[in-house]
Amino acid sequence: MLTISSISKSFGGRELFTEASLQVNRGDRIGLVGPNGAGKSTLFSLILGINDPDEGSISMERKVTLGFLPQETAPAGEESILDLALSVNDEMKYLREQLARTEEDAEHHDAINRYHDLEGNLLETKAKRLLKGLAFRETDFNRPARELSGGWVMRAHLARLLVMEPDLLMLDEPTNHLDLESLNWFQNYLMSYPGAIFMISHDREFLNTLVDDIVEVAYGRLTRYRGNYESYVEQRAARREQQLSAYKNQQKEIAALQEFADRFRAKASKATQAQSKLKQIERMVKIEMPPDESSTIKFQFPQPRRSGEKVMTLNKVDFAYGPQPVYQNLNLEISKGQRMVLVGPNGAGKSTMLKLLAGVLTPASGVRQVGHNVDVGYFAQNRSELLQSNATVLQSVRDSPKPVSEEVARTILGAFLFRGDDVFKTVKVLSGGEKSRLNLVKLLLDPPNFLLMDEPTTHLDMPSIEALIFALEQYTGTVVFISHDVYFIRKIAASVMHISAGIPTYYPGDYQYYLDKTNASSARSALVAGDKLANQSAISIDTQVTPRVSVFKTKEQKRAEAEARQAISRQRKETTSAYERYEQQIHQMENRVNSITDEMGRPEIASDGKRMVDLNRELSDLHHKLHVAMTEWEALGAQLVAFKTD
16 A cells, blocks of 8 residues: 655755665554654655655555644634534545546446545534544534634544545544543544554554554664564564674674784784684674663652651532532542542543642632642643743753753753754743643752642653653652553552542552452543442542441340451551551651662762662662552551541
8 A cells, every 4th residue: 555665864964764665554553653853753744745755765556545644733724623524635636536527437437426425414424423522512513623722623633534534544643632531532433443544652552552563763764563562662672682682792703703813914824814804804794783772861850858748638628610519528638658640531520639739729618738848849731831931941941949960951851852952942932842841841850749740741752751750750759640641650650549520539559450440441441431430449538427327236246246346456456557567667768768869969979880870779679669568558548547437
């Protein structure tokens, strides 16, 4: 269907592709991955004919239809949302050209039939169904597209592509503008899409669910891996190990040949052999050493001051938007060190919960109490007002209560996609996504000890997501966040709160624990599960105490109940003892983490390579042990709560 043959392409003296080739067949589902700037979007522009390769060719089968969704800025005008979803694409133009000719042969009759089918009521019905799936309301269908935000216009263009069902669907970061429920719907829709799919995405779950092949853009080549993204990661690591081993073996062989030549080239009896060894080295096809991929970013992020054990308390909080109540009599306590993700359907109250905790929203009644020594930091996607519009990106980062050197600032900015001259851009010319990333860097360089984050991975590529995970794994404060990135959630969340219709339910374990307890059909769908998921391990935040009913009991019943109470009492004491033991261990480990962090910041230690390696190893081990201990401690705390409500 699509053939890319030995293409080469350079931009600004930088060669993006060198004799790269790829074949896309009907029914293929391919994910295109690679670091930012490797050439993913350039490859799409070459396929679309926007740019031409310097060498090589790109060919498409005759009459193959192609649909493309760009990452940003799809056009919108006076047409309605429904008209946009039904607008003419290349296939419709082709059919109309066929109609304008003659109706004598079978091919033209077939074209006429296809035209009437596409232009009929079925097409409009399909468009409306797709728009609803992408979260448009019926009242939106006749609204002019120019009245909606760019994200909603992108959804309308996505609906247009799905209406037309091109033979090859090309998508550039299609999930960026979708909320969780729309993303879930879109993912399920694409699973049965009849055409081929070629997409750029930084969403691992999306790629793992949909693609059968990964094509990596790196070092001027297109390398195809069979399987989904997780399979690609494993295969790539294995291939790198093989290449590294082959490189080392070849270097040993070259060194041995060179040593022989150097030793004997001056001896007449051995000169011929020495020359032969040198020629043998010249004839070798040199194996390149694979690039170092040990870490996206190597930097010790600053740590916040220590907070009290109770970080935040909401007591009997009511909140409503106009006449629509969101929370009633909400009681919630956040403890130091928690790493909790909020999940649930759209409109359930997740973002409202985050804003109540942040103090962005004020309860209609009830109390929001901030704990001792707690500094609250709220990361939202629309925080551009906190940036100085005339400052450069580099100045914005360095102008911080905890200033860093230019070298460190550039390193971190590079990890979050600000590279080269990008650091000299002024804030006022940055896109919304760039401002979001810049705010994230500033937050990490001067972190509060209570961090509230709403979709922090939006606009980040995979290496940048890894950089954020690296920073949060070091972070010693408390985190509550919302995310649709399952990989990010699995890495960061140590507990889960499910919110549905304003009712929060707490799960004292990581995301897999939550999936197991709710019998979720998939990791993605569990993020938007609508009904309250009741099970014995879930703890309602606001437990209603039911009145006890008095009845006459026999001696045997009283004895049995007394024994049961004694057993529960023993279990409560054992649980309390274990809870306090873990709490003490956590306190000790946190003190040691702070001690190590302080030690690593001292100049005499920073210059001691061996000591820094030992401290890094101990710090990594402590973070792992802290995660395990916190999970156990929270589970024991859940048991104690259950004892109190029995």
